[in-house]
Amino acid sequence: MKILVPVKRVLDYNVKPRVKADGTGVDLANVKMSMNPFDEIGVEEAIRLKEKGVATEIVAVSVGPAKAQETLRTALAMGADRAILVQTDDEVEPLALAKIFKAIADAEQPGLVILGKQAIDGDNNQTGQMLAALTGWAQGTFASAVNVEGDHVSVTREVDGGLETVKLKLPAIVTTDLRLNEPRYASLPNIMKAKSKPLDTKTPADYGVDTAPRVKTVKVSEPPVRSAGVKVADVDELVAKLKAMGVHA
């Protein structure tokens, strides 16, 4: 089967975001960007399924500016076979993203779509579920184990109290949680090889999707700052302070 893997270019997770002084957003000029960590896990899982002989082809997809090509090249260097960049400088919301991925799924007919559970910039945690709704396919969100067995996939999910397992009819949508796998690093020869792998460039209009925002950002501000605390000298002082606050056994 073919696997479709959407990936997003986001502010690197190690970088502390700075809110712009005019309150219009987070400053992304001259900061390190990389592949959303949950998407790396998605690419890795697709490659493992290919290594097991379950998947035959892996198509990485990204919606974003021209520079999102770098993110797709990373996916290709990890082991994806080809890539599609849906190029736009607009910020695309999860609903419009899901519509673009639905159109691509219609064209590509994948057996599985593996997305990250959330992107670490918008923290929405919506796109996979929305894509599942639009395709009418089953969804296995927050996956920590994925096993394709014939015409269905069993997905172990990380839920609030522990784990649960669901069995989904293929084609299906899976969203990755952190513990699904440990993504590999792309080796230098593979990075070189990735440069010659096919990468198609499209636009949202090619898929007939309107990306006009449905949610208007009024402003973006810094979170409230915690007032500075005190350092205590020893355990006795800590105990005294805690007891003064009413914390005791």
Place this chain on the structure above:
Amino acid sequence: MKTLVWVEHDGSAVKDATLAAVTAASKLGEVHLLVAGEGVGGVASAAAQIAGVQKVHVADNAAFGHNLPENIAPLVAELMASHDAFVAPATTTGKNIAPRVAALLDVMQISEILSVEGPKTFTRPIYAGNAIATVESLDAKLVLTVRGTAFEKAAATGGSGTVEAVSAGGDAGISSFVGAEIAKQDRPELTSAKIIVSGGRALGSSEKYQEVIVPLADKLGAALGASRAAVDAGYVPNDYQVGQTGKIVAPEVYFAIGISGAIQHLAGMKDSKTIVAINKDEDAPIFQVADLGLVADLFSAVPELTGKI
């Protein structure tokens, strides 16, 4: 505005997260609840008692038994014909179902709201809580998930909602529940605990977590938490994880023990009322948010604290 709130339950009782969602929904208008599942009559009558609730829609059907979104989302979408907003707690269940509902309704969801600023205006955290966005929905209907720690819980009693059966929906036939491994805990649930004792990588092993962290939590009647590093190292199960990718908590007191304070961890606990940090590295970022900080070796300081408190 008529809102429909998803009731999260365990088959017999309404979970706390729902009560915070009810408070958020009541700021929008008339509050209706949806109780879905198999044999949920008891839950529905309990839900009708929640203060401020006007109506409880009960969908009693085996197809709704395990919160499968493929079966539940179409049911909610149908009920939304007569409601203006769908509100779910931002739990793993709510996060799984709500976006599927939103897409069926062709509206954008607003995730993990922290406050209601106007009829269609909300605040929500982005970038792991490092920025707060104020957003306004331009859609005809709202789909929201609610961060439980940001709203007071509605009183579980005092309401007198009417209970009405819903016959809509059934099994979509594309997914089934196989089983669950739910970690058994005799202590308070992490997301609703008043005190949380959390351990990090500095503990070094699962044995040390049991030896150092657990007795302090036992003594304080606290819930147990952990950083991602401690979970990844296998010291504790996944569902102990506090952070951007784990649970978001805001207890009265949060003990961060041997936790450096990476931004992904802070995203999950920095709204705690009091943060106590014990770490031997005095430059650890956790001390920038801690109200009470102790620079000490946790292997001696924590047992001493447990003995003296």
